[in-house]
Each structure stands twice: as C-alpha cells, then as structure tokens.
Amino acid sequence: MESGPPCPNPTTHAPRVILMKPPSKLAAAAVLALLASPALAQFELPAAPADRAAGRSAGTTHEVQRCVIGLVSRIDLAAPEAGILTHVTVRRGSRFKGEELLARIDSREAEVAYKRAGHELKLAQKRAKDDIEWRYAEAQKLVERADWEEVMQANLEVKGAVTEAEIRREKLEYDRAVLGSEKAIKDQELVELEVLVKRAEMEAAVIAIEKRQVLAPFDGEVLRMHREQGEWVQPGEVIAEIAQLDTLQIDGWVYFSQYDPREVENCRVTVDVRVGPNRVEQATGYVVYVDPVAVMEAEPKYLVRAEISNRLEDGRWLISPNLPATMKIHLDTKGEALSKRPSHGRDAK
16 A cells, blocks of 8 residues: 655744835835826826827728628518408519508408497597486486475475475485486596597507508518418518618628727728629718627627618619628718718618
C-alpha cells in the first residue's frame, strides 16, 4: 500500500508574517493628490460623429460590396372569417392599390343581420319618442286623486257617509295610478337604452360585413394565389401572397473600424444593381435602420439597411428582389435624409 506525501511539520514550516510600516504623512498626501488629479478624475470622451465627419472631405462616400436587395413588405393575405369566396378580383401578377378590394367572403347572413338591426333600431327610436303611456298615466293619476279626495271630503262633511273600506279602495287606486306614472317613466328610460343596444347591434353587423371583405394593406402585386373563387376558406387560411415592389430594401455590412454607426444612419445612398447582361441600374434612397447588435467575426461589423425606389419599365419592375448590389453611403447627407426621408420607410423588424 502506497503512502501519500509526508505532511509538513508545523513547527518547521510556520508561515512568515510580514509587518509593514504605516505610510508616512507625506506619502499619504501624495497619493490623495494623485487621486484628485483631473487626469484621473475624468476620462476624455471620443469625438462625436459630427466632429469626425467634419474632418472628412466634402462628398465622402463609403462603398459597401456584396449587398442584397430584399422586399420591404411581403405578407400572406389571410381570410378573416369562414365562408365561400364569392369574389376574387386578382390573380398572380395582378397589381393593386392600397385599400382595394381583393376578395370577398359570402356575407349574405351579415347583410340580413344589418337590415334587421336597422329596422329594430327605427322601431326602438319611435318607441323612445312615444310618450302616450306616460301622459295617460299622469291623467289617470289626477282622476284617481280627485276621486280619493272627494270621498275624503264627503266623509268630513257627513261622518260615516263613506265607509272606511271605500276610502281605502280609493286610496289604493290613487296609489296605483302614482306607481303607473313612475313605471311609464322607467319604461321610457328602458326604451332609450334599447335604442343604444340596437345601434350597437347595427354597428356589429357592419363590422361583420367588413370582416368578409379582404382589402389590400398597401400598393403592391400578387406573387402567388393559394385560394380561388368558389372555394371554402377557414379563418387564417392564406388566400394570396402579396408584396410591395415600388420600394425595396438593401442590406449591407459596415465594419466598426471603418465608420461609427452614428455616422451612417439616415444618410442618402446610391445603389448599383446589374439588371441585365449589359445594363447596371442605379437607384437612390436612404438608410432607415442600423442594427444596434454587432456581429463578431474576424472583425466586428454591423448591419446597415436602406430603402430605395423601384420603377416600372415596359410593364415590369426594373429591380428584382434577391439581386446582389453595391451600395454607396453618402456620409455628409444625414441632415438631408432626415428632411427628405420617404414616409413609407419603416424600421427593420
């Protein structure tokens, strides 16, 4: 059996204790003065992007290679309600305007509900304006009060002329008339509330009709049809795939060693895209998004996204999504971009 290493003898290997002399008053004062020095109390901040940009020559641009053209908006247009597609106004390749009707789901039941709610609303409004019941109750109350006072007066003039039972019956009739008047007022208030209920039912019917109309959320083009006219759809089923093609986005990468992200954001860009064997199309736009998260590779970099305008030529869009491109960022145009940036620009999701 092997034995472990021998234990040290505490008497022969006692730890050494080093006693330090307290610092002199002169040394302590020197340390305090050093800590209070402005050189250690504050750090010099890096120059602001505007200061660095001012040092660059006017018209400075940065060229970003291997960029990719993409779609700003591409959505699956889904059915909001269940039913038969009674109308489909587009097909693959169709272009449309925002708020244009693209499809309609059978809405006959909703339309009947709307008509019924409209008639019931008119009926409730007429009842709310009708005060005949209240006027009759008021008149009856006056008559019953007069009858009750008459028997009371007769009994005062000739004691015992009217029996106590008769007096109680007349008083009961008068009390009933008073309560009838109060009930007429309450009924009138309930009818007024019924008007509000019927108006809400009518509004709900309008919403039910609108939910069966599939409208375009923006100007765009149909990329693919998933359902045709006459087919049954369930809520959430995709009817068509649509995209916005008059405005495209372009993504590129910029290294931190080249430019501060704050120098790049909101600047104007010029994009060169090869659209044919012997043709390069140039488009302009603005930086709309700079990714705040750095990508750590061989050299740290960040994503820059710009939006550019596309145009039709001979019935076709000139620039196609997914094409490679080169983007030139005009670094001295930040103020211009803030004032001229198109309203359709969106931050990246």
